[in-house]
Amino acid sequence: MLALEFMVRGATQFGEPGVFMLFEENASELSANASSLGFDLDALQADKHIVLDYVHVDRSEIEITGEYDLEALFVRLGHAIDSIGAKRVVLDTIEALFAGLPNQGVLRAELRRLFRWLKDRCVTAIITGERGEGNAITRYGLEEYVADCVIVLDQRIRDQISTRRLRVLKYRGTAHGTNEYPFLIGAHGLSVLPITSLQLDHEVSSKRISTGIARLDDMLGGQGVYRGSSVLISGSPGTGKSSIGARFAEAACARGERALFFAYEESGAQVIRNMRSIGVDLEPWVANGRLRIYSSRPTLQGLEQHLVAVHDTVRSFRPDVVIVDPISDLTMARDETEVKPTLMRLIDFLKKEQITAIFTCLTSGGDATSAPEASQISVSSLMDTWLMLRNIEFTGERNRTIFVLKSRGMAHSNQVREFVLSDRGMDLVDVYLGADRVLTGSARLTQEAVERAGDALRAQDHQRKLRQLAGKQKSIEAQIASLRAEAEAEIEEVHFAITQDTLLKKTAKRDTDAMALIRGGAAGLVVESETDSL
DSSP: OHHHHHHHHHHHHSOOOEEEEESSSOHHHHHHHHHTTTOOHHHHHHTTSEEEEEOOOOGGGOOOOSOOOOHHHHHHHHHHHHHHTOSEEEEEOHHHHTTTOOOHHHHHHHHHHHHHHHHHTTOEEEEOOOOOSTTOSSSSSOHHHHSSEEEEEEEEEETTEEEEEEEEEEETTSOOOOSEEEEEEETTEEEEOOSSOOOSOOOOOOOEEOOSOHHHHHHTTTSOEETTOEEEEEESTTSSHHHHHHHHHHHHHHTTOOEEEEESSSOHHHHHHHHHTTTOOOHHHHHTTSEEEEEOOGGGSOHHHHHHHHHHHHHHHOOSEEEEEOGGGGGTTSOHHHHHHHHHHHHHHHHHTTOEEEEEEEOSOOSSSSOGGGOSTTOGGGOSEEEEEEEEEETTEEEEEEEEEEETTSOOOOOOEEEEEETTEEEEEEOEEOSSOEEOHHHHHHHHHHHHHHHHHHHHHHHHHHHHHHHHHHHHHHHHHHHHHHHHHHHHHHHHHHHHHHHHHHHHHHHHHHHHHHHHHHHHHHHHHHHHHO
């Protein structure tokens, strides 16, 4: 399959015709097999992009006479190369070509001659071979020394899960990866993704996007999370992790973006039905192509194959937001030391593509006394934002809470909020913070009702006291008015007495003046009379 894709991609994408020489299956069988990968070999042959040449080699028909050489093969292969101007050659497989040849010395000499002939023709060739016994790379033990590049493929089964892996054993003249890489054979050919993590050289964005929950955005600095960041939502069962992920996807679609939802516990139809019960309708977005739900069991394939599947799906769909629900399912019957590198590669890949990633993770415990933060598959340090959901049991009921454990690059709330799910959607409500406890749900409502009643009683008591003060003020004002009236009356009495006394004094003076006048006139008359007498 690797050699076939090498030839087909060269002819269709790079303009390099190729010759595929078969020694085990004929051309029609190869064309039928290639159709499962979407390759139409018959059309490529008709357009003279490739040549399929089947060479029948039957060991029972081989009779050794004289010296064995590959001259006839060179003539046949040279003619095929010249007929279309081939730049690529595939020989499949080398064991069939040398089947039944007991002389190892001749075999090695002809192998060297074959590789030299291909180099002289300036063609890039892939020669397939079977794995040797024990630690031998090939059956004859020479090809890996003569070839410029050696690629080793193998298949491993662990816990009943098969994984194909590829390793570049050597590649002359280049700095190549030496690690193993998982690969898949899918509907579009082979998909390979390096196991080792990508370099930390991806770009970052300062743009913020909403989570779809207004009060959660408020807790994250009022604007949501950074585009291209990774968000971990962890909590025990039933805390609403998947609901937040679904709401995030719905909000992204509403913004005109594309969202990809990987569900490892529910089918796509089940996700749509369940989310509709809390006011999140995903079906219209699936119908118009903005949302794609990819559902599978974690046991369907190995970790590396899950990673390659995510990689291929992201490459083909080109989403702006990816939700993985939950990553904890990938640890089923697996060592967590294997899971972390897989998730690290996935996170790095999504960051490099500037895709905002939402990961949900199931934790044990989850109450206010346990510490589930310690059971996060050791990937929490890789996340930019970490939301923690918890269940709180009190007064015979269970309620959800949420808080932001960390969010890099922004000021965020350190407060706990009650996370409420209903048919109207989801919302965050301030919890009741008492002196010694946190109340949620009906306990919070009861306490708030008690506080409202207490506030009402205190308000009534304040009004009563204000009325009493108002009455007392009126009484005092009345007393003041009465005293003022008495004072004014006394003032009037004093003024009347003063006026009366003044009037009396004036009357007495007037009478005195009048009396004096009268007396003065009478004395003059007496003197005059006496004078007259004289």
